[in-house]
Amino acid sequence: MNAVILKKGRESSLYRNHPWVFSGAIQELKGNPVSGETVDVLSFKNEFLAKGSYSPKSQMTVRVLSFDKNEIIDENFFYQKIKSAKMKKELLMDEFSNSYRVIFGESDGLPGLIIDKYNHVLVCQFLSAGAEYWKEIIVQQLINIFNPVCIYERSDADVRKKEGLGLIKQSLYGELKNEVIEILENGCKYFVDVINGHKTGFYLDQKVNRALVGNYAENKNILNCFSYTGGFSITALNNGAVSVTNIDSSSNALKLLLKNCELNNISSGKIINVQGNVFNILREYVNEGKKFDVIILDPPKLVESAGQLTKGARAYKDLNMTAFKLLNENGILFTFSCSGLLSAELFQKIVFDASADAKINAQIIGRMSQSPDHGVSLNFPEAWYLKGLVCRV
Ligand code: SAH
Numbered sequence: 001m002n003a004v005i006l007k008k009g010r011e012s013s014l015y016r017n018h019p020w021v022f023s024g025a026i027q028e029l030k031g032n033p034v035s036g037e038t039v040d041v042l043s044f045k046n047e048f049l050a051k052g053s054y055s056p057k058s059q060m061t062v063r064v065l066s067f068d069k070n071e072i073i074d075e076n077f078f079y080q081k082i083k084s085a086k087m088k089k090e091l092l093m094d095e096f097s098n099s100y101r102v103i104f105g106e107s108d109g110l111p112g113l114i115i116d117k118y119n120h121v122l123v124c125q126f127l128s129a130g131a132e133y134w135k136e137i138i139v140q141q142l143i144n145i146f147n148p149v150c151i152y153e154r155s156d157a158d159v160r161k162k163e164g165l166g167l168i169k170q171s172l173y174g175e176l177k178n179e180v181i182e183i184l185e186n187g188c189k190y191f192v193d194v195i196n197g198h199k200t201g202f203y204l205d206q207k208v209n210r211a212l213v214g215n216y217a218e219n220k221n222i223l224n225c226f227s228y229t230g231g232f233s234i235t236a237l238n239n240g241a242v243s244v245t246n247i248d249s250s251s252n253a254l255k256l257l258l259k260n261c262e263l264n265n266i267s268s269g270k271i272i273n274v275q276g277n278v279f280n281i282l283r284e285y286v287n288e289g290k291k292f293d294v295i296i297l298d299p300p301k302l303v304e305s306a307g308q309l310t311k312g313a314r315a316y317k318d319l320n321m322t323a324f325k326l327l328n329e330n331g332i333l334f335t336f337s338c339s340g341l342l343s344a345e346l347f348q349k350i351v352f353d354a355s356a357d358a359k360i361n362a363q364i365i366g367r368m369s370q371s372p373d374h375g376v377s378l379n380f381p382e383a384w385y386l387k388g389l390v391c392r393v
Contacts, residue, residue: 036133053130057164320354366390
């Protein structure tokens with residue numbers, strides 16, 4: 001039997017159903033499991049704690065699949081997990097959206113696996129040795145459950161290197177009929193480039209927050225920083241915004257943003273696209289005396305590791321400070337951090353410091369998080385990464 005035996009005292013997180021076993025917690029490896037194979041996790045007294053996928057190259061040696069000794073990890077296990085996630089996520093959906101995150105890794109009981117559904121296409125990321133090991137089985141269950149047009153793999157995320165896995169981008173089933181897929185979110189249409197876009201193609205985690213921005217958009221002049229393909233911009237314009245200025249460093253993202261305007265019959269006269277570095281452009285706007293009614297700040301992860309916390313915090317503060325200076329009286333700032341390592345409490349402090357430095361009084365009138373299809377299991381709080389504040393000047 002393949003098993004890892006933990007050091008004395010290292011079993012307590014497993015008693016609390018936490019799904020990660022780090023290499024430093026392991027006393028002994030029994031058997032000869034290959035990368036991704038299922039192993040039992042035993043306490044120093046040889047008591048069963050969990051079973052999970054073995055990852056010899058990673059710091060995270062085992063990711064737990066089940067805490068039940070009698071549960072068999074096989075095709076049916078994956079079928080049930082995916083089927084149940086689909087049912088739960090569909091309860092969150094309405095006729096105004098056709099896309100959602102089917103599997104959000106550990107939170108949906110399948111560590112290292114991300115599956116997004118874009119209309120009739122599924123896009124997967126197999127980010128751990130275990131997810132990679134079960135790939136064929138998982139794809140078969142997805143075909144059985146969803147009958148999709150195509151299953152596309154976007155395993156080109158750097159985290160795979162930590163698992164000793166290469167980067168892959170390929171179709172696993174069927175074919176993409178068009179270069180981009182058309183999806184519906186909150187009644188807005190979007191093109192998603194699942195082959196060349198970021199991550200799996202679209203930031204589904206912002207769905208609820210886009211709807212919220214829509215509520216504040218009527219008759220407003222809006223600045224959307226880190227716009228990507230215009231998720232927030234299209235929602236705002238479909239809800240009566242007068243104009244949206246978009247800033248992003250990616251020219252491809254801005255091109256697709258223009259196509260998204262066309263798709264929604266939005267006049268291109270309402271859009272100003274600026275390709276460049278948000279940090280610099282905001283400073284130029286302050287010097288030029290520009291003002292906006294609503295500003296959205298949705299930067300990429302600025303804190304990638306604990307060591308980057310101070311540097312990242314400074315970058316968040318800098319961004320928020322310049323944004324505050326660009327807001328009209330009563331203007332509203334939607335400000336986000338997707339850095340899991342930066343707590344919501346610290347983020348609020350940073351935004352406060354930014355307002356103080358900008359000499360602006362502002363009030364928090366709303367708090368934001370990731371959309372409910374990215375739900376966070378209580379036993380796995382690490383899954384909460386996206387937080388945001390709605391601040392009114
Ligand atoms: N708000 C977007 C998602 C933003 S993702 C949405 O709703 O879909 C972050 C975006 O920031 C990416 O499109 C990336 O190209 C862009 N980006 C990263 N660093 C940047 C910088 N310094 N200046 C401008 N854009 C940047």
